[in-house]
Amino acid sequence: MEPLFLYNTLSRKKEEFKPAHPPFVGMYVCGPTVYSNAHLGNARTYVSFDIINRYFLHIGYKVRYVRNITDAGHLEGDQDEGDDKFAKKAKLEQVEPMEIVQKYTLDFHEILRQFNTLPPNVEPTATGHIIEQIELCKQIIANGFAYEISGSIYFDVQKFIKDYNYTELSNRNLDDLLTNTRDLGGQDEKRGRLDFALWIKAKPEHLMHWPSPWGEGFPGWHIECSAMSCKYLGKEFDIHGGGMDLIPTHHTNEIAQNLASHHVQPARYWIHTNMLTVNGQKMSKSLGNSFLPGELFAGTHKLLDKGYSPMTVRFFMLQAHYRSTLDFSNQALQASEKGLERLMNAFKVIDTLKTAGNSSFSVEDLRKKCYEAMNDDFNTPILIAYLFDGVRFINSVKDGKETITSADLAALKKLYSDFIFDIMGLKEENNLPDASGSDDKLMGAVLAIRREVRAKKDFSTSDLIRDELKKINIVIRDTKDGVVLEKF
RNA sequence: GGUCGGGUGGCCGAGCGGCUAGGCUGAGCUCUGCAAAAGCUCCUACAGCGGUUCAAAUCCGCUCCCGACCUCCA
Secondary structure (H helix, E strand, O other): OOOOEEEEOOOOEEEEOOOOEOOEEEEEEOOOEOOOOOOHHHHHHHHHHHHHHHHHHHOOOEEEEEEOEEOOOOEOOOOOOOOEHHHHHHHHHOOOHHHHHHHHHHHHHHHHHHOOOOOOOEOOEOHHHHHHHHHHHHHHHHOOOEEEEOOEEEEOHHHHHHHOOOOOOOOOOHHHHHHOOOOOOOOOOOOOOOOEEEEEEOOOOOOOOEOOOOOOEEEOOOHHHHHHHHHHHOOOEEEEEEEHHHHHHHHHHHHHHHHHHHOOOOEEEEEEEOOEEEOOEEOOOOOOOOOOHHHHHHOOOOOOOOOOOHHHHHHHHHOOOOOOOEEEOHHHHHHHHHHHHHHHHHHHHHOOOOOOOOOOOOHHHHHHHHHHHHHEOOOHHHHHHHHHHHHHHHHHHHOOOOOOOHHHHHHHHHHHHHHHHHHOOOOOOOOOOOOOOHHHHHHHHHHHHHHHHHHOOOHHHHHHHHHHHHHOOEEEEEEOOEEEEEEO
């Protein structure tokens, strides 16, 4: 196996990936808070980790991919008081909080299914692990890194920084954080401004609450990931991932919790994906500039000219590196749509190629380059560039300008199949007319008529048939070998 | 305000000391009844100003813009 390098947020450089217990890889990715529809920015993160998961699987690792669902405890704002997001939404929609959770969990799964992502091996929920979270709180208290104030438990950052580095992941200046005079508003029962809630006392009107040694309450946002990653992957595992926006707060606090309870850093490699932007601004629910995947597929969003298929969007995402921001626009999507079509067509052309006694192009070279690209921090844009180099070769063989041996042809077919479908996770979307159905017989009849009039050089009738078919999204291409159909 | 990350050809987007990706768009050519598809060719860019170096889009400094984080966010 060739060495694989990935960018580790902890060290801020690319490192060779060496799992603790090969061939096993443990990977934990922070999942969504299911209080509203997942938007395209969310989807980008999970598509990025899907590539990473798929690539590990492809090169032979046995991956345990854990991705949580946050269905409790996520508060509005940082005041550690008031409703959580689920309760607020439940009131708004006049349903139970768990109905909110169910609705948006299903939505999330449906979207990821459309993007053709592989499901995680374990998908734990916060509400399903209340006991584990309470136990973890107890451990942190026992170790002296948390304190109770009127039924709530807070993590003692001041205490923590005496023994550990609180800002290792975020690389922030601790003094700046401590002295930041930014007004947070509202009074606070916490001792330190960086302290955060592990367990929150439930108010009487609060709907989601559980018994604990400190009374009825619910878990803080960060504790669930510490509890669940430990339960399914152990105290130390290989990779922890999530969106970049989780670095300074969520992941920083998660590491603190793990160190305060188990005295070890949970993950050896931290991978963070960058944001999707719209007109240069981060796509986020609070900014109101988010696109729902459904709006994108259907083309109903007001900023869109037309709809784009899930695979077009997926390909669009893969044309940028996961650690770069990706700006979302009609033009860029259109370019991806065309490019994907070109790539997929070339894949189909492979089957039609005639072989020769020698190859005028090194398939082995191309194969090496493709793996090199992926081994360099999952560089899908580079990979795609190489695949397009191969596309030109494939088309040239078809045109008789290049040659390929039968062994190379088989290798080429496998290479494209592996990278397009297994690793990039793309799939065929265009529905060609059904070869066995009545559709096909009808088309056959139409094409027979057209063939007849073309033979008589009646090109105006021939073109009329082509134009009429185009109106119903069936495109006819006349080639040397006959008529090719494309249906959209 | 503090911290961090960016500014690449018409658009998107890689590269991050020498070899000047790739996709889309546009122009021309080949093929074709025409079109489409495909191939070939062309349009050669790195915000600005200094500096280091035999050599800089790539390193350093300054300036100007933009974004992210510091508040929930993937």
